[in-house]
Amino acid sequence: AQKVTQTQTSISVMEKTTVTMDCVYETQDSSYFLFWYKQTASGEIVFLIRQDSYKKENATVGHYSLNFQKPKSSIGLIITATQIEDSAVYFCAMREGTGGYKVVFGSGTRLLVSP
Amino acid sequence: AQTIHQWPVAEIKAVGSPLSLGCTIKGKSSPNLYWYWQATGGTLQQLFYSITVGQVESVVQLNLSASRPKDDQFILSTEKLLLSHSGFYLCAWRTGGGSNERLFFGHGTKLSVL
Secondary structure, eight states, X not given: OOEEEOOOOEEEEETTOOEEEOOEEEOXXXXXXXXXXXXXXXXXXXXXXXXXXXXXXXXXXXXXXXXXXXXXXXXXXEEOSOOGGGOEEEEEEEEETTTOOOEEEOOOEEEEEEO | OOEEEEEOSEEEEOTTOOEEEEEEEESOSSOXXXXXXXXXXXXXXXXXXXXXXXXXXXXXOSSOEEEEEETTEEEEEESSOOGGXXXXXXXXXXXXXXXXXXXXXXXXXXXXXX
């Protein structure tokens, strides 16, 4: 069964620094899709970035990038030049590729960015 | 542009009372729809998904049921609420496969069961 684990409960950083959030996953599928979502204080959840298992190049969108280490089943989220408004809870998620409709989420990492 | 609307925004209900939460997607035909539940400070637990009208798959049993009466509508309900049903309920639709695949979430319904 697929599983996603985020061990960091919370992280505090200073504004304009770089932060990395960890995520490891378990799956028996050779094809899968990995996602990161952000939940703001209002409860709104938005998609940030994704990585397909067959792609070797790490995805990058704006100041978000991924550190995909397939042999370690790891997909870290890197946020560069953090801003106050990056303070939120970040969720890692996975969908297995073989016709799967289940999208499994990790427990989330709370990020606090201070001025 | 596609929009997703959930109702109500919040509910306070008594244990043992019935519940019906709704979700409507506009601007997208035959969307893949999801219901998630989130305890306060917790992860998102997938409850149901539906790929077409009248077809709903259960992912986890929480004494809840779901229905897809129309292409653009997804309903979550129960006849008897439990204290453990309290939390945040989120409806989402999944874009098609390929590089654009992702979940788009509604703003959620906060449920308090007393």
